[in-house]
Amino acid sequence: MKRIFSISFSFAALYLLIACNKQTKTEAMPAIINTGMFKTYLALGDSYTIGQSVNESERFPAQTVSLLKLDSINFNAPEYIAVTGWTTRNLLNAIAATPPSKSTYDFVTLLIGVNNQYQGRSQTEYAAEFTELLSKAIQFAGNRPGRVAVLSIPDWGVTPFANGRDRNEIAKQVDAFNAINKQITLDKAVKYIDITPSSRMAATDASLVAVDGLHPSGKEYQKWAAMLAPVIKAAL
Incomplete structure (x- = not known):
């Protein structure tokens, strides 16, 4: 028992x-x-960042996130501070008025300046304000310059919207503004992605232009995403 x-x-x-x-x-x-496995991305800019005239999924930040997911690098949906028509001053004012929702992001992109050029604003002003914006972008990336990328200003002079304008002069001015943002970017050890040559292919390929005849199409943004995704992957 x-x-x-x-x-x-x-x-x-x-x-x-x-x-x-x-x-x-x-x-x-x-x-x-762990929800922290999903990384965060802040996209700063103007109409080219917010994707004027294309679906949200066709914006270059959204397409970049989709490409990274194929490599098992998962991001939350990008957070945008970008509005069509913004100059560098507009973006600075917006950041001051409504700061990003987080203090630090895993990656930050900055694309700004076309409206400075279009409105005939000075290059000296642009240099000072772009420098301030890039410093803020680095701060939002946790003071890690390697977690920031600047995209060059596209050449809108090749689009139907520029019909009747001096396309050569527009290209010359865009190049001048890009020379400024490139030098500042490299001086701060930030990655620079030159999408301007790609944007100029719209001169002979209408499929690269959105229905508004001015902004890039989702197809063009896809090319930018293909250049940006490897940069982000290498930085993480």
């Missing part, structure tokens, strides 16, 4: 041990589910 009781007690103890282990593992599960 004692032997039977001993065996029964042993099985009971074993059952309790297994049950406790299961309970412990079950209770520990929430610690394994």
Whole structure:
């Protein structure tokens, strides 16, 4: 009788041990589910960043995130501070009035300046304000210049919108503004992505222009995303 009781007690103890282990593992599960695995991306700019005249999924930041997902690098949806028509001053004012929702992001992009050029604003002003914006972008990336990328200003002079205008002069001015933002970017050890040559292919390929006849199409943004994604992948 004692032997039977001993065996029964042993099985009971074993059952309790297994049950406790299961309970412990079950209770520990929430610690394994880590929402921090999804990285964060802040996109600063103007109409080219917000994707004027294309679907949200066709914006270059959104397409970049989709490409990275194919490499098992998961991002939350990009956060945008960008509005069509913004100059560098407009973007600075917007950041001051409504700062980003987070203090630090895993990656930040900056593309700004076409409206400075279009409105005939000075290059000296642009240089000063772009420098300030890039410093803020680096700050939003946790003071890590390697987690920031600047995209050059596209050449809108090749689009139907520029019909009747001096396309050569527009190209010359765009190049001048890009020379400024490139030098500032490199001086701060930030990655510079020159998408201007790609934007100029719209001169002979209408599919690269959105329905408004001015902004890039999703197809053109896809090319920018293909250049940006490897930069982000290498930086993380």
